[in-house]
Amino acid sequence: MTKDNLEAPPGERIFYFDIDNCLYSPELGIDRQMRDGIYAFCGEIGMDSASIVKTCNSYYKDYGLTVRGLINHHDIDVVKFIEKVDGPLQIESIIKPDPTLRLMIQSIKTRRWAFTNAGIMHAKRVLKCLQVDDLFEGITFCDYTEPDFPCKPERRAYSKAMAESGVADVRLCYFADDSAQNVKAAREIGWTAVLVSKQTPSASTTNAGTTKDLHTTSIHDLPSVLPQLFA
Known part of the structure; x- marks a missing residue:
């Protein structure tokens, strides 16, 4: 890539x-609720309580999502996992409409697509609560019932997103994610990617010499990071 991939073909x-x-x-704590739900589910399927945290962290590191490790090593009932972990999440009482977010997404001069490691019902719940669900053409999500389903940061997850949205040229692809690993993977295949995090990215998750390390602490500030998409 040249010139940080900021000029699309x-x-x-x-x-x-x-x-x-x-x-x-992330300060809303949805991820903490989900993590607690996963730990409780692991206890219900008979995992050793002393090793649940360590095992779940290992599965997340090895497979991109803890649930993939549980599927591979514990033959879990995926439908029950979704009911037990995702169902009780207090999404509607915690996530509120975000008019600033809505205006920002509306103003971007590109097509818009949601790309998540969550399941489809969870994704729809969140987008509806934020009142931005009508702004996206589609959602690339993880189908936990699909054997060996792809998820970020695997390359085939990004290929799936491109295929589902009908895009063939990586230079047309822009991306924002709170995971440094997911952003790094996107940059490595040629996407222009922005890390959305209050944490400063480490050297191990940057791509010096291949693309600009685009970073913002809030998705609301995306226009200041990629002004050419909002001009």
């Missing part, structure tokens, strides 16, 4: 938005 550009902890603040 002829064609219609597309912006892929991560959802959880990206479109809303």
Whole structure:
């Protein structure tokens, strides 16, 4: 890539938005609720309580999502997992409409697509609570019932997003995510990617020499990071 991939080739550009902890603040604690739900589910299926945290962290690191490790090593009932972990999340009482977010997304001069590691019902719940669900052409999500389903930061997850949104040229692809690993993977395949995090990215998750390390502490500030998409 050259010039940080900021000039897209002829064609219609597309912006892929991560959802959880990206479109809303991680300080809302949805991820903590989900983590607690996963730990409780692990206890229900008979995992050793002393090793649940360590095992779940290992699965997350190895597979991108804890649930993939549980599927591979514990043959769990995925439908029951979704009911037990995602169902009780207090999304509607915690995530509120965000008019500033809505205006920002509306003003971007690209196609708009949601790209999440969550399941489809969870993704729809969050987007509806934020009142931005009508602003996206589609959602690339993880189908936990699909054997060996792809998820970020695997390359095939990004290929899936491109295929589902009908994009063939990586230079047309823009992306925002709160995970440094997901952003790094996107940059490595040629997407222009923005890390949305209050934490400063470490050297191990940057791509010096291949693309500009675009970073913002809030998704609301995206226009200041990529002004050419909002001009």
